[in-house]
Amino acid sequence: SKYELDFEARFNIPHITDVLPDAVSYPSTFCLKMRTPVSPDFAEGYPSDEEWHGYINNNDRVLLKVIRYSSPTSAGAECIDPDCTWLEQWVHRAGPREKIYFKPEDVKAAIVTCGGLCPGLNDVIRQIVITLEIYGVKKIFGIPFGYRGFSDKSLAEMPLSRKVVQNIHLSGGSLLGVSRGGPSVSDIVDSMEKRGINMLFVLGGNGTHAGANAIHEECNKRRLKVAVVGVPKTIDNDILLMDKTFGFDTAVEEAQRAINSAYIEAHSAYHGIGIVKLMGRSSGFIAMQASLASGQIDICLIPEVPFNLHGPHGVLSHLKYLLETKGSAVVCVAEGAGQDFLEKINAKDASGNIILGDIGVHMQQETKKYFKGIGFPADVKYIDPTYMIRACRANASDGILCTVLGQNAVHGAFAGYSGITVGICNTHYVYFPIPEVIAQPKVVDPNSRMWHRCLTSTGQPDFV
């Protein structure tokens, strides 16, 4: 169908030969030696041991969607094509290619981390450096403090090697530092040209990726042989099409600790109410998953689902009901929820992101006011664990995700792809063209089974 054709074109990943048709390729310097044993019964048609190389073919694809809806009214059904409930959508598989478009001795690679902190940044930096070295790259540098490091003369490039990065994943944060705002795209590309950088690895969120794509386009315009590869960093898990992004698992894990503290405080107080604010500017994934995981949340509030605080069906009257029936209650609220209740601040940060009002503090104040007003005793405690969570080191599952993403970022750059980002999709690792994944934030579907499961576990009613 036309939709499938459009899809194929949309998810084609840009390659340096699109703009530089004469770019030369070389045999890969990344050696794969293993061979999967093939039972004699199935050996027919398989390559011989001599032919076997184990590289990823450029035409390999991963199935993006595998779900079959028998009706468009099923929970979570996305009717992208109204005539079709059976979707097959394919995206490019990540991994090392047999042919590479950069000679390792000619490569000067740079890594930059932008935006806010997220568990796993150091794990990704580490793995990019290690994989570059395995290809034979000698010139590897970190750009300090985000895109700002390209223009700020007081910030020197940080030479990176396996020795430097060996243990950096044992602590949180970013070895290179992060920042918001910074120089224009053409200034960044000027600086890259001057420094001779021909591989750029960009770790960051939506804003950073918009920047990375603009850098890729500027390099194309100047006909530079440069590979720009992103690794999506968003603790909120709000990147389209990806199963999950690194740092999210760790965030949910840590959020549970905050929830547990709030629960203990609430449970130990007379008519105790614990309120926990979690990350999630436009998407409630952390709040939803942490609520599901902890089993200690009575009310989960996310940006995607509107709610009332006041009135007979509001959050506050349900809190009163919970105090009367259970004696205590715990609320988990995502930072982007209930923004309508707050006065617009109309301020933006250095990157141009709107600064949100503080829904956690607002809820704390409104809850206290409400119970005081009706003369009903309530002991309200508020916890905001945001910065404690962001600064954590990655847990085991995020550590593995970061390792694979870091390796694939390097494989993608050597294969000559640029303007791409790496991700995990239906449990397989893939390359996406950047614009497809940053078109809008991924959000919790209020009609999805997962959100319904969350409501079942908290037992909360609709607050509208």
Ligand code: ATP
């Ligand atoms: P986080 O999830 O922490 O918000 P982010 O990548 O979205 O991560 P931002 O502060 O929005 O963080 O942006 C990071 C960097 O990207 C900044 O240096 C900013 O100047 C740059 N940037 C943001 N949007 C664009 C854009 N549209 N074009 C070019 N650069 C951009």
Ligand code: MG
């Ligand atoms: Mg952002």
